[in-house]
Amino acid sequence: MYITKWFKPVMASAILAVGLAGCGSNQNSSDSDKETTKKTTTKNEVVNVYTARHYEADDEVYKMFTEETGIKVNVVKAEAEELIERLKREGESTQADLFLTVDGGVLANAKKNDILQPVTSEVIDKNVPENLRDKEDFWVGMATRARVIVYAKDRVKPEELSTYENLTDDQWKGKVLARSSTSLYNQSLLASFIELNGEEKAEQWAEGIVKNFARQPDGGDRDQAKAIAAGTGDVAIMNTYYVGLLANSEDPEEVKVAESIGVFYPNQETNGTHVNISGIGLTKHSKNKENAVKLIEYMTDVEAQEYLSANNYEFPVNPKAKQPELLQSWGEFKMQELNFETLGEHNAKAIEIFNKTGWK
Structure with a gap:
């Protein structure tokens, strides 16, 4: 992947540029199966x-x-x-x-x-x-991106993993890694549990994860993978695309991290993996x-x-x-079935549960 020189990020405080583009040639698409507009415009x-x-x-x-x-x-x-x-x-x-x-x-x-x-x-x-x-x-x-369980290949066997809920079991005490409760990714994950399983079970899950933390939440998703590679913990809750970014990084050390971890889609026999x-x-x-x-x-x-x-x-x-x-x-997986709007509806309750259970 390379950085395009065509566009540069513009900060939100900047005035939006609305300059006109150069004229394109009047050319029709040769691919009749594509219904998107494939012809160039004759005006700016x-x-x-x-x-x-x-x-x-x-x-x-x-x-x-x-x-x-x-x-x-x-x-x-x-x-x-x-x-x-x-x-x-x-x-x-x-x-x-x-x-x-x-x-x-x-x-x-x-x-x-x-x-x-x-x-x-x-x-x-x-x-x-x-x-x-x-x-x-x-x-x-x-x-879309799936929020999965990532594990240390040398210390965890895939058959030991099953569900998000399983991470609250005693076998994972001191081994679970996650980013902070301020992460929108974690808030939406918990919001999905509230929608699918109810507030009480969602709170029990958060409490159980906190009990099994390898350390206090720190850093982003990639930092959780690096902590697994460093031996700080054995499993982490992460978005899949971060694993891809590590695996294709220009930094050899990040590539090594990606090679040391596996991706597991939880809850395939129940509600499906959170997406x-x-x-x-x-x-x-x-x-x-x-x-x-x-x-x-x-x-x-x-x-x-x-x-x-x-x-x-x-x-x-x-x-x-x-x-x-x-x-x-990484294989195929069953996706959680829910209305994405509910993630917003339960966001405040998810934050409340995180605060109550000590997930900082």
Whole structure:
């Protein structure tokens, strides 16, 4: 993966550039099976993106889209909450056409704050399964990531693992690693347990994990993997795409870490493995709606989906997109079945439970 020179991250405080793109040639697509717009434009056009996804792979997809359509993509990057507040503040004057973020709860919050509008597109409906789109079409999934159990290959056998709940057993005392309760990933994981199993069982799980901590939560997901490699703990709760980033790092030490750990999908015999989603929403006051819909269609089409998966190690939402060899090597798994909106609905209770159980 390389850093594209086409786009550079723009801080949220910067003024959104809305300069015109260069004219493209009038050329039709030779691939009749692709329903996304593959023809270049004959006039200068733009689409303006507010994104909480800070990934080089996304920037490269924007470049690919521009090369294929002639539509320039202007990008503002910031944290999701900041962008939501900015869209509320800007109102009808906003230049933003699309809002991109991670986490179903955040997408639900954006919808609740009335900064999005429904998207109607047969292409999108074909690209993205119904369970990975908002029920009222206010947002569309663009990638998913599973929150799994990662284990030390030299100290743990896969057959010793089974469920998230199993990590609370005495056999894992002093061996479990996790990041802090301030992590949205952990909050949404616990929120999913609240939705599926009820508050009481969710609290019991959090309490049991705290009891089995190898250390107090520290660092991000990659730091948990490094702690396994260092022998601090034997198992960790992590998002899959971080394992991919480690395995393909330019740092040889991170590659060694990835080689020392295995990926296990828990709860395959019960509710399934927890999966969260990254999604795209069309802003309520989009000035370039047609171009914005074209970009959503492009990002959910097979080519872009395969690029994102191969370079950011997320799972594609388009079922026709092939997964890279690394993701395939982890095997297939059953995904939790729940409405992603519930992750936002139970977020406050999840934080309350974390505080109550001492998960710092």
